[in-house]
Amino acid sequence: MRTQRGFVAARFAVALLLAGCQREARDIGPSLPQTSPRGAADPRIGYYQDNVYQIAQGGRYFSWYGCAACHGEDALGVRDLGDGRWRYGGSFNQVFASIVRRHGSLDYATRVPPEQLWQLAAYVRDLPQHTPEKRRRLSVDQVGEPQGQHWSGPVR
Amino acid sequence: MKARLLAVCPLLHGCGGVQSALDPGGDQARALFSLFALMMWVSGVVYVVVAGALSWALWRAWRYRGADSRADGGMTLRIDRRLAQLLPLAAGAIILGLTVLITASFFADRALFATRASPALEVRVTGHQWWWRIQYRDPVSYGWVETANELHLPQGQTVRLVLGAADVIHSFWVPNVAGKLDMIPGRTNLLDVTARRLGWYRGQCAEFCGTQHAHMALAVKVESPAAFRAWLAAQRAPATPAAGRGAAVFQVACAACHAIRGAGAAGRAGPDLTHVAARRSLAAGTLTMTRGNLQGWIAQPQAIKPGTSMPQIPLTPADADAVATYLATLR
Numbered sequence: 040m041r042t043q044r045g046f047v048a049a050r051f052a053v054a055l056l057l058a059g060c061q062r063e064a065r066d067i068g069p070s071l072p073q074t075s076p077r078g079a080a081d082p083r084i085g086y087y088q089d090n091v092y093q094i095a096q097g098g099r100y101f102s103w104y105g106c107a108a109c110h111g112e113d114a115l116g117v118r119d120l121g122d123g124r125w126r127y128g129g130s131f132n133q134v135f136a137s138i139v140r141r142h143g144s145l146d147y148a149t150r151v152p153p154e155q156l157w158q159l160a161a162y163v164r165d166l167p168q169h170t171p172e173k174r175r176r177l178s179v180d181q182v183g184e185p186q187g188q189h190w191s192g193p194v195r
Numbered sequence: 196m197k198a199r200l201l202a203v204c205p206l207l208h209g210c211g212g213v214q215s216a217l218d219p220g221g222d223q224a225r226a227l228f229s230l231f232a233l234m235m236w237v238s239g240v241v242y243v244v245v246a247g248a249l250s251w252a253l254w255r256a257w258r259y260r261g262a263d264s265r266a267d268g269g270m271t272l273r274i275d276r277r278l279a280q281l282l283p284l285a286a287g288a289i290i291l292g293l294t295v296l297i298t299a300s301f302f303a304d305r306a307l308f309a310t311r312a313s314p315a316l317e318v319r320v321t322g323h324q325w326w327w328r329i330q331y332r333d334p335v336s337y338g339w340v341e342t343a344n345e346l347h348l349p350q351g352q353t354v355r356l357v358l359g360a361a362d363v364i365h366s367f368w369v370p371n372v373a374g375k376l377d378m379i380p381g382r383t384n385l386l387d388v389t390a391r392r393l394g395w396y397r398g399q400c401a402e403f404c405g406t407q408h409a410h411m412a413l414a415v416k417v418e419s420p421a422a423f424r425a426w427l428a429a430q431r432a433p434a435t436p437a438a439g440r441g442a443a444v445f446q447v448a449c450a451a452c453h454a455i456r457g458a459g460a461a462g463r464a465g466p467d468l469t470h471v472a473a474r475r476s477l478a479a480g481t482l483t484m485t486r487g488n489l490q491g492w493i494a495q496p497q498a499i500k501p502g503t504s505m506p507q508i509p510l511t512p513a514d515a516d517a518v519a520t521y522l523a524t525l526r
Contacts, residue, residue: 067501099504150448150451151451187463
């Protein structure tokens with residue numbers, strides 16, 4: 040009886056470890072979403088929102104497209120994306136629509152390709168879950184990354 | 196005999212070429228190659244001696260197999276005693292060999308850093324997933340002249356490469372010019388290179404850095420100082436783009452990440468494209484630079500280099516054609 044219980048526990052532990060392997064699973068290749076999400080229950084949302092790799096890619100494009108110029112760590116009010124309050128709704132399709140439609144002349148609908156908009160929406164929705172330690176870690180990791188039209192070198 | 200020669204030829208063929216540490220074209224690579232050759236000879240002699248002694252021991256065992264130990268014991272004992280007398284000699288040879296290698300290693304190391312105290316042309320090379328950002332210290336304005344994926348070196352002059360990484364660990368490796376050196380996020384490493392032989396060489400990222408690590412190559416050209424100065428002056432100059440559909444589409448779809456000095460595009464995330472058509476290859480050595488490859492790359496980057504950070508841009512074929520035509524004029 041005891042060995043059986045130990046076996047079950049071991050199996051559970053292994054399953055738990057293996058579940059971690061799926062968090063970064065990615066498809067490499069040219070099949071990408073070409074359209075916006077259709078509602079909050081679009082089956083493609085999970086592929087981006089539940090995937091650490093896609094969220095991290097969103098973070099990189101976040102700095103490359105220069106989003107941090109307004110939505111940086113010290114942004115306040117509506118520009119603060121980490122406070123968990125969403126002016127235009129916090130579901131995936133609402134955040135996606137806010138990025139695309141609510142930036143006026145920046146016109147991200149034409150300047151940012153669809154797949155990157157998906158990744159950005161996933162990253163932005165992930166931000167409220169960041170602890171201060173994780174935020175600090177990310178900003179250290181991304182020191183060498185270009186920020187929009189600025190790149191100050193790999194060391195700061 | 197001929198067949199044997201033919202079999203050896205392909206093996207030796209690997210020793211030369213545009214990406215080989217066995218074909219040095221610069222001072223630092225020469226120092227490393229000399230050290231390698233010395234180690235090769237010393238190890239070769241050691242190998243021959245050990246293999247010879249082993250063969251002799253096997254032969255002796257075979258020669259006296261089944262012999263009466265009392266009859267021949269005296270003989271083998273005599274030989275073993277003579278061998279024991281040779282032991283200090285063997286130990287001395289080992290110490291001598293190691294001393295030679297350590298001394299040579301010390302001097303090769305010194306040779307790599309011999310130029311460090313003197314001033315040199317500064318070139319910043321930064322590894323990105325999966326391309327190289329290259330910036331030359333402009334001798335006129337003292338600013339930086341930026342290009343990508345192609346490194347030009349003046350013959351006979353020392354260039355100080357300031358190596359860094361923007362995202363993950365990469366490694367700079369142009370074996371014909373110098374040994375490899377890691378590029379580590381958060382710090383800079385210095386590598387002095389003094390190229391001597393004119394020509395094109397190939398460099399490569401030598402530290403696994405992600406999906407497209409294998410497509411992170413670097414074209415290196417060693418040219419005469421006069422040609423280098425002319426090339427640098429051409430790189431420093433802004434582009435002289437022709438206005439048109441291609442330029443307009445580029446400004447909307449590409450300028451967020453790519454810069455073209457003189458055309459108003461100022462993105463820093465991707466390679467600087469001011470003189471892109473003057474380069475030898477595209478996408479960090481993935482494709483040769485042709486008008487057709489440019490358009491193919493713009494249309495389907497994820498099919499040509501899956502996982503690359505260049506997104507799939509939804510351009511109409513006519514727009515992709517216009518952008519490729521526009522980029523092909525940027526020489």
